[in-house]
Amino acid sequence: MAATVAGSEQSSPPPPLLYTQGQLDFCRRIPKIELHAHLNGSVRDSTIRELSTGLEGGAVSLPDLQRLTQQASRTLGECFQLFDVIHRITTTHAALTRITREVIEDMADDNVVYAEIRTTPKARPEHGMTTESYLDAVFKGVADYYAASRRTQDIQVRLLLSIDRRQSAAEAMGTARLAVQLRDEGVAGLDLSGNPSVGQWETWRPALEYARQQGLKVTVHAGEVWNPEEAAAILQWRPGRLGHMCCLDAALEKHLLDSGIPLELCLTSNVLTRSVPSYADHHFPSFWPGHPVVLCTDDSGVFASSLSREYALAAAAFNLSDEELQQLAVAAADYTFLEPGERAALRERMEAALLVESVDNSRSPFCLFCDANGACGRRGSADSDGGAGGGRRTCDGGERSVR
Numbered sequence: 001m002a003a004t005v006a007g008s009e010q011s012s013p014p015p016p017l018l019y020t021q022g023q024l025d026f027c028r029r030i031p032k033i034e035l036h037a038h039l040n041g042s043v044r045d046s047t048i049r050e051l052s053t054g055l056e057g058g059a060v061s062l063p064d065l066q067r068l069t070q071q072a073s074r075t076l077g078e079c080f081q082l083f084d085v086i087h088r089i090t091t092t093h094a095a096l097t098r099i100t101r102e103v104i105e106d107m108a109d110d111n112v113v114y115a116e117i118r119t120t121p122k123a124r125p126e127h128g129m130t131t132e133s134y135l136d137a138v139f140k141g142v143a144d145y146y147a148a149s150r151r152t153q154d155i156q157v158r159l160l161l162s163i164d165r166r167q168s169a170a171e172a173m174g175t176a177r178l179a180v181q182l183r184d185e186g187v188a189g190l191d192l193s194g195n196p197s198v199g200q201w202e203t204w205r206p207a208l209e210y211a212r213q214q215g216l217k218v219t220v221h222a223g224e225v226w227n228p229e230e231a232a233a234i235l236q237w238r239p240g241r242l243g244h245m246c247c248l249d250a251a252l253e254k255h256l257l258d259s260g261i262p263l264e265l266c267l268t269s270n271v272l273t274r275s276v277p278s279y280a281d282h283h284f285p286s287f288w289p290g291h292p293v294v295l296c297t298d299d300s301g302v303f304a305s306s307l308s309r310e311y312a313l314a315a316a317a318f319n320l321s322d323e324e325l326q327q328l329a330v331a332a333a334d335y336t337f338l339e340p341g342e343r344a345a346l347r348e349r350m351e352a353a354l355l356v357e358s359v360d361n362s363r364s365p366f367c368l369f370c371d372a373n374g375a376c377g378r379r380g381s382a383d384s385d386g387g388a389g390g391g392r393r394t395c396d397g398g399e400r401s402v403r
């Protein structure tokens, strides 16, 4: 049977190899800043499996969950199906506290030194949860991380509250008021996100406007799908940062370049959701260098990635040198929603940690189906399931793809 699988694999071309172990190792050692990470999109696979197993009465369709998490590529619509499943297993205060602590642990392990984690506060009356208690549980997760971490203050964390595009104008205003109230408790800003095919910009604009008038920073998802009228209206409103901006015509691209608004770019998310056709075709090089850009993960759990992996993918796809990777990482300090003095301190900390070594590219490469730990999810890859590596597979794909 194994021979049949291997035989059938031989007939299909191997996926392109995108970066080397040496590049990934180097990117892991660079101190990094994460500015676009959705809390419920960053949940560990093992935690999703554990929490869904504990549920009674088939509240979560495990076959659906498994099908969606095992697909190498998923459309934006399928991603939002996956979020619905994740939201059904992170309904308790304890689950929220746990996922928050774990997300920070994973970021700290990946050498992220500053993170803005975003989430939509949700009221779940059936679990005795209000939007305020949702956030209390998230804050507890942050506190638990610091209480348990031996490497205290390795990573500095701020929250952004997200307005979900499914929300009404009144609900959006509720989220904005909460963000303003919690400004001194670790909330650094407000975000607009959610399924880009849902709703109208004018619905949430007053809430974003209110937050901005109160001195809060605002970031907005835009151009994740083709909607030039909305992208133009958002650009004209001038948020503090913009997420994605994949689907732009030449006029909008020029407008964005002229605006100087920092862009949060999430390569794997955009490729897997088909907002861009491939890594090599990503719009990163249309903006960087020259325009403020920060590489981010978006949903490290949903897309099986890490910030280091996103840097390594950028290095391979756009032929970036070690110095350029570090320039990207350091510059991100300037685009954070921290106060100016805190930004400067963060930048100094990043500069003090610059690396001067070169990359060892001789070690095994990674392909499109390799996850952040180098385990290859492609059927028939070498050292398949259940071997001495405890089910970990190594990649035997083809040539590395460099643009």
Ligand SMILES: CNc1ncnc2c1ncn2[C@@H]1O[C@H](COP(=O)(O)O)[C@@H](O)[C@H]1O
Pocket: 038, 039, 040, 041, 079, 083, 118, 119, 120, 162, 164, 165, 193, 194, 195, 196, 221, 224, 269, 273, 298, 299
């Ligand atoms: C793939 N690109 C994306 N585009 C737009 N919104 C996204 C997203 N990825 C995640 N979210 C938003 O973040 C929520 C999950 O985290 P929280 O429950 O808030 O912690 C999703 O439900 C969606 O609203």
